[in-house]
Amino acid sequence: MKTIKLSLLLCFFTASLFGQTESDEMAYFAYTSNNKSLWKQLVSKEQSNYNQSKTSENLYSLLLAQHGLLNATMPDQDEDLFDKHYKNAKENAEKLIEANHQVGNAKAILSAIWGWEMGYSSYKGMFLGGKSSSNIEEATKIAPNEPLVWQVYGSSKFFTPTMFGGDTKEAQKAYEKAVNLYEDQNLTKSNWRYLDALAWLGKVYEENGETDLAKTTYEKALAVEPDFGWVKYALLPSISN
Numbered sequence: 001m002k003t004i005k006l007s008l009l010l011c012f013f014t015a016s017l018f019g020q021t022e023s024d025e026m027a028y029f030a031y032t033s034n035n036k037s038l039w040k041q042l043v044s045k046e047q048s049n050y051n052q053s054k055t056s057e058n059l060y061s062l063l064l065a066q067h068g069l070l071n072a073t074m075p076d077q078d079e080d081l082f083d084k085h086y087k088n089a090k091e092n093a094e095k096l097i098e099a100n101h102q103v104g105n106a107k108a109i110l111s112a113i114w115g116w117e118m119g120y121s122s123y124k125g126m127f128l129g130g131k132s133s134s135n136i137e138e139a140t141k142i143a144p145n146e147p148l149v150w151q152v153y154g155s156s157k158f159f160t161p162t163m164f165g166g167d168t169k170e171a172q173k174a175y176e177k178a179v180n181l182y183e184d185q186n187l188t189k190s191n192w193r194y195l196d197a198l199a200w201l202g203k204v205y206e207e208n209g210e211t212d213l214a215k216t217t218y219e220k221a222l223a224v225e226p227d228f229g230w231v232k233y234a235l236l237p238s239i240s241n
Contacts, residue, residue, distance in 0.1 A: 034229065043065045046061050050062045063092045066088070070116060071196075079120050082120060105149060107135050108152040111139065133164075136153050149178075151196070158203075168207050172208055178201075198224070201217050203235070218231050
């Protein structure tokens with residue numbers, strides 16, 4: 001616990017030097033350390049900020065934190081934690097869409113939440129699959145320069161069965177576009193979504209038989225964050241042995 005607290009203090013000090021927010025650093029550390037407790041703290045922090053000042057900006061910050069927390073439930077299938085938070089996250093995304101604030105990203109996150117719902121309860125695919133797909137398609141048209149939109153689009157194409165519109169080649173193009181946008185817009189510093197996009201791009205390269213590209217992409221992720229455990233201990237070794 002002392003090690004985690006010391007690491008957080010160092011992260012926050014670094015953030016102040018380079019212009020990142022405390023929330024950015026909390027999210028980054030939560031993702032790279034696979035720390036759901038820290039994600040929950042971040043959601044509580046952003047919820048408190050929104051309760052004090054109900055601006056669209058604060059609501060969007062809360063939604064981003066919720067998106068990170070819900071994503072963190074997937075590796076160990078923590079359905080109880082997902083169920084506790086996903087409905088409020090969906091409501092917040094819908095509020096942002098109604099307020100015409102960050103509509104593309106809000107639609108993308110809403111699509112992702114529906115996708116995770118189907119991941120936990122496959123029967124929901126009958127009535128959520130079309131909504132999730134149409135929402136992310138709309139997002140790519142509304143906000144074509146938002147890397148998060150293309151990242152979610154890539155996930156949609158990667159995880160959707162082929163018979164329902166899934167396409168790993170399209171997923172690869174989308175993840176490549178997301179990575180390029182993060183880099184072109186200088187959104188790579190302490191950005192967990194950038195690392196996540198690199199990891200999934202590597203996974204898609206593997207799926208499409210591009211092993212060399214997958215290895216190069218994993219190595220690129222580790223050059224950005226040497227302690228990225230998922231890539232360091234699982235993804236890269238799986239193709240290097």
